[in-house]
């Protein structure tokens with residue numbers, strides 16, 4: 001595991017974007033595993049800037065997102081598909097038909113998850129998986145006590161995740177209570193994993209992820225077992241780690 005300590009969010013975003021830049025340059029038809037949330041917004045902005053300067057070409061890139069709220073579709077501003085369109089896809093030359101997000105509008109969870117697993121299997125191994133880190137150690141929406149062996153599945157979101165995500169909704173009641181998420185097994189099959197973490201509020205959990213026992217109560221701790229993980233975290237997030 002490699003840990004890059006950055007000054008702040010902006011510095012973290014630039015470093016993470018540079019790693020993705022290198023991935024696309026070295027393998028133009030790569031498969032990127034992408035995340036939503038506050039953490040990657042700055043990273044995506046750098047990728048957009050470099051695309052607009054003519055330095056980056058997304059035309060052969062495939063993307064597979066981690067997760068989507070059950071019940072929300074592309075037209076809903078809180079959906080992860082909408083997030084990806086507005087924060088990245090609409091601003092670069094990626095082929096939208098090659099951008100995949102679980103189908104939140106499919107009410108049959110088994111069907112939605114099975115279809116997503118088929119897409120992942122068809123597109124091949126993810127070359128680079130970008131992850132944010134939840135306050136309870138979740139990655140994707142793999143909440144504490146998820147089995148590490150899972151592929152895409154439907155989850156009940158925990159209170160802490162609903163609480164953390166309510167800032168994006170008009171009220172807590174509007175936050176969906178379930179989501180479809182790529183499982184830990186699939187995440188761990190990615191060739192390279194880049195985790196971006198910013199802010200003092202993530203310091204405790206990041207310390208547990210990096211130095212605590214590998215346990216399903218801290219899902220991201222499983223990353224200790226992966227042979228190519230890069231943590232890009234700012235000073236505040238790493239403030240509990242002796243680096």
Ligand code: F6R
Pocket residue numbers: 034035036037038039040066067131132133134135138139140141
């Ligand atoms: C988002 C996702 C989540 C977030 C995590 C951190 O697609 O899968 O695991 O990465 O909740 O969210 P932020 O970045 O908003 O702190």
